[in-house]
Amino acid sequence: MRTVRDAVFDIFRRYELTTVFANPGSTEVPLLAGLPDDLRFVLALHEGSVVGLAIGWALGRERPALALLHSAAGLGNAVNAITTARENRVPLVIIVGQQDRRHLALEPFLAGRLDRLAGDYPVRVDQPVRAQDVPGAVLRAFHEATTSRGPALVVVPMDDWQAPFDDETVAAPARLLRPVAVADADLAPLVELLTGARRPALVAGSGVGAGWSALVALAERLGCPVYQESFGGRAGFPQDHPQYAGVLPDDRIRLRERLRPHDVVLAVGAPVFRQYSYEPGPLVEPGTAIALVTDDPAVAHRSPADLAYLAAPESVCARLAELLPTPARGGAFSRASGREPYVGGPLRHVDVLHELAGRLPHDVVLVEEAPSARPDLHAIVPARTSFGFISAAMGGLGFGVPAAVGLRMALPDRPVVAVLGDGSTLYGVQGLWSAAHYRVGVLFVVLSNGRYAVLDRLADKHGGGKGPWPPFTEVDLGAMSRSLGCPAQRVETYADLTATLDEVLPSLATRETPLLLDVAVGVDP
Structure with a gap:
């Protein structure tokens, strides 16, 4: 008899979720006991480390990673790491064990109220109604994690794994495509804004990902300084490039001063603009236009920009670099330098x-x-x-x-x-x-x-x-x-x-x- 467990293992294999990061408990034993040899198990000694390891694995492979957490205790311990995965936009599929479905109504020992424990930080939380819905929920979590670039949770009662799964329907597409091309007509307002800029600047964020070449081409076409977003989870531009101008300040007074010379600021894969301690006043001086390119809907919707694109930064930058004329500007830009090397005494x-x-x-x-x-x-x-x-x-x-x-x-x-x-x-x-x-x-x-x-x-x-x-x-x-x-x-x-x-x-x-x-x-x- 084919079981829910068998069906989920096939999904793991098809979508390269074959490394399982975990610190399991009793509710995960039915899934893990007798784990097939082609699935790799990686133990961490705390659930924060479980999700942290999965974050690193997903970043390095640039595709979703799989983590397994133990009911309320495991999910609760991992919430800090889950918030990091969401803010760093790292795709994770997280399976959370739950007590036996057949007596959940009596709230047995180790039963967890799991649907809201991680708050709004997961991009999706699914508690399948039937055991036979678990494979579809896992596959949908993979698609949701990939699309929204964040952690997607599936809560699975421990008895579901051995439930039969013969001739059942998986309620998720086997293949999901995400076209990223942007039409030239849609880019026309941004081309016009940048073409008319006297002193533009770019702000690179972690949302640029590994596709630096397109942003570098755009920066070199514009001949303008490129700043790194403050508190970014990843560098968005080569920091040894002559046009790199340093990290933006994280307070409004210094931010306004740093961006004062620029009449147009285009943020690419970065929010507008990340701050730390609150200070009153606008983000930029009057007369400075802000444009944004991001594939994160939440960033696009909350950013105080004059023009925002919800689109793949790499595709937009690559096409902009071809559409924009080459202006008569360029060269290296100054940035803060490090302190003097060691001069004696205790180490700093x-x-x-x-x-x-x-x-x-x-x-x-x-x-x-x-x-x-x-x-x-x-x-x-x-x-x-x-x-x-x-x-x-x-x-x-x-x-x-x-x-x-x-x-x-x-x-x-x-x-x-x-x-x-x-x-x-x-x-x-x-x-x-x-x-x-x-x-x-x-x-x-x-x-x-x-x-x-x-x-x-x-x-x-x-x-x-x-x-x-x-x-x-x-x-x-x-x-x-x-x-x-x-x-x-x-x-x-x-x-x-x-x-x-x-x-x-x-x-x-x-x-x-x-x-x-x-x-x-x-x-x-």
Whole structure:
């Protein structure tokens, strides 16, 4: 007898969902016991790491990844990572186990109220009415995750897996096509706006994805500066290009000043415009027109733009580069530079970043989760490929460690470096076990200052007095890493730093075991 489980496994195979990231419980055992040999199971020790690994895997392979969560406890633990997947626009199919359908009405032990537990962050949540509807729900979740570029959830009671599935209909298309061409007539208003601009500018966002060539062609045709969106989850433009002009400020006063010279600003794959602390006033000065190209409906609908296109950025940029005339402008544009290299004394995080920048290979995949060091990382370490800067756009901690592991699993021939704060590392430290167990050769560079330095800075800026949170200098991340099976080294001096990087980085692309560098740094002013 063909079962629901058999039908879902066939869907996994057909749509390349053959790696299952999970931390299972009893409600998932009927699915996993006797898992076929052609399906790979990857264990993580916390559900945040489960989804974090899946995020990295999906980013690296540029297609949906599969995660399995355990009822209310597992889904609840993973909500932070699910919000990151949504904000980073990473396609995930997430199956959530549920208690036996036959006594759910009595709310048995481990039954979960799951439909709204993750809030509005999933792009779809499905609780199939019948067991036989599960395969269609899983396939629809794959299509929804791909189309909306986000996490799609399917809640499956544990007894559904063994239900019969002979001659049943799968309520989803076997193949779904998404044409992306944009007609020249539809582009005419944007062509007119850019052709008449005296000093245009582009803002590149993570929504550009890996298709940089079209945006580069458009930038070079316009001969204008290109800014990176603030708090983006991914670099949207090569940051060693002469037209790259740095990351946009995340407050309105400095944003208006930075964009003041431009009469037209076109945001590509980026919202208009991402901010942090609230400040009153408009985003741009009067007289500056804003245009937007995005394939995210939510971004298109909420952005205060004069002209917005809901379309594939790569297709629009490629055609604009052909339609626009070449203006009489061009050249390099100034941007903020990094601080001076090491000058003696205790290590600072900028010293670590300088030494990394001089040694990282061109094709490095760099995952960042070091909030207090992020501005200096942007200034010192340019992203030279679309994977040269990956971060959590949502801002919740716990992304860096597991995402780096998932990325290296998906891209085994590329060097992967995670630059992390010690506070951030503690949120996703369980991912080190998965890195060690599955022999995933990521280099974790932890900037250890024994405190939440970014919070200290915010308290100083707020002016309301010192924050009540203590430092956590007792934490030994090296010992914690080794206890999880991941080798670790303590780095306390400049000589130790340079010697270690010289030893490790040349072989990083072929490394089969992870390594955590616990780098002692002071608190930069």
